[in-house]
Amino acid sequence: MSVGFQDKTVAPGGPGMAPLNPVEVEVIHLFVQFSRALGQPRSVAEIYGLLFISHRPLPMNELIGRLELSKGSASQGLRYLQDLGAARTVYVAGDRRTHYEAVAELRNLAGRFLRQQILTHFQDSGARLAHITTQVEKLPGEERKHAIGRVKMLRSWEKNAKRMLPLVLRILGNGR
Amino acid sequence: MSVGFQDKTVAPGGPGMAPLNPVEVEVIHLFVQFSRALGQPRSVAEIYGLLFISHRPLPMNELIGRLELSKGSASQGLRYLQDLGAARTVYVAGDRRTHYEAVAELRNLAGRFLRQQILTHFQDSGARLAHITTQVEKLPGEERKHAIGRVKMLRSWEKNAKRMLPLVLRILGNGR
DNA sequence: CAATTTGTTCAATAAAAAATGAACAAAAAA
DNA sequence: TTTTTTGTTCATTTTTTATTGAACAAATTG
Incomplete structure (x- = not known):
């Protein structure tokens, strides 16, 4: 079928192309x-x-x-x-x-996907949290007290998220 | 400060508004x-x-x-x-x-978020999978064999995902 | 009552993300 | 060598998503 010339960006299920079953x-x-x-x-x-x-x-x-x-x-x-x-x-x-x-292989797939997502979005969140921890001390009384509690909470969240990853991957891994 | 008239969509850290610390x-x-x-x-x-x-x-x-x-x-x-x-x-x-x-409360938060995401996006994926399972039988020999394996895999993935949810929530729950 | 504050809704606009297709390069075939 | 096939890149366009702000309603104040 060599008529030449035009670019072959073939049409939907185009010439000699089975449509999706x-x-x-x-x-x-x-x-x-x-x-x-x-x-x-x-x-x-x-x-x-x-x-x-x-x-x-x-x-x-x-x-x-x-x-x-x-x-x-x-x-x-x-x-x-x-x-x-x-x-x-x-x-x-x-x-x-x-x-x-x-x-x-779902295990590898999910693992890489999570890593990609997490790494690109959370990269330096650890460092940031550490930095916030010091900044918090400079706040005036009332606010400081509450902020310290919140920062603790954030750190705990981060820790749990990290604990979770390997677990999630292990379960996914069971499916081969 | 009642000069009247204009809508008060106050400027950045606007009049009498503390900027973010x-x-x-x-x-x-x-x-x-x-x-x-x-x-x-x-x-x-x-x-x-x-x-x-x-x-x-x-x-x-x-x-x-x-x-x-x-x-x-x-x-x-x-x-x-x-x-x-x-x-x-x-x-x-x-x-x-x-x-x-x-x-x-991270547990509730994450739970509701996941449910919202999953329910809106996966609603009828169970039914769909069941339907596919029957459709697969109609495929010609070569393809059928492979497709049956793939569908089994999808069902296994679905099962694992369901197993995972409560576990994830439990771990998150530990952080209060 | 009229004027003001507080808040919602939604059509219009802006911003972000994804898809397109033309221009190009490299390899293979004629 | 010239032509064709295969594939990449990236500026432009399209589509989707998020934000804005004007119009409106309800409650409150004076």
Whole structure:
């Protein structure tokens, strides 16, 4: 089918591209819902969902065609998933395109995701808390008393959050 | 100070409004960071942060002035926090304005937040999974085999997530 | 009563996040 | 070599989300 010229950003389930079957639709929907709860972009969830349910590795090309994504979204989404360890590349003999498959080990996945989220958002919260602890002493009487209690509370919250992480990961790990 | 006429949407730390002290600034910053990780709006985090560290209940008025919020944001943010159980109203004698204080019991807070997030986003995921389970049987050989495994995996993930919730809440509860 | 304060609602606007697609580069095929 | 395929990057556009502030209502004060 070599008519040449135009860029092949193939249409929805376009030329020679199977439309999504009911199971694929439902599974993708599930991941999209999940992604909303986690604040991840829909396109990434769609890509992961399709890779997850697909019985063979897929090239970017096919993700674009069947999910109606732009090249840009597909490329960026795949990179994001790879960085997260949620997708990996697969060599397919006789096809020069890179193929992708889902990595489905929940333990690693969740672990990396949590770490990424937590590290980017909480980086220096420990240092900040320490700093606040000293600043609090400079407050006038009334306020100081209350503030000291609150800062203690914050530190306790932080401690519990840290205690929780490994536990959460262990439970998730049970699911393989 | 009754010159009349203009709406009192008071300026930053405006007339007769104490600017935020260093401790308040830092604590608010902490909550704002936290809110980003959880995908909550900044204004809500600011309100909660100031209520949390303040040693006395505050009227909406003061939140607007010291945090430089619009009336709308303040009103909506406070309602959101109340619905979540993260803030409550307090009666202050001789002042007709409603005053607010932070509710700092992490167990309830986290519990309600998780429930809210999960219920709104996952509502019918159980039913969906059941439906997928039946649909999978209609797939052609190759695909069916793989899909059955994946669906089993999804069900296992769901089970683990459910197991985890009470545990997480229990640990958080230890912090009072 | 009229004037003022307190607070809510919601259409309009601003800000942030995600998706697009054109421009480009590298590798492979013809 | 030229052409085509495969893929990345990033400025622009679209979509989504959050904030604003004007209009309004209810309660309070004088």
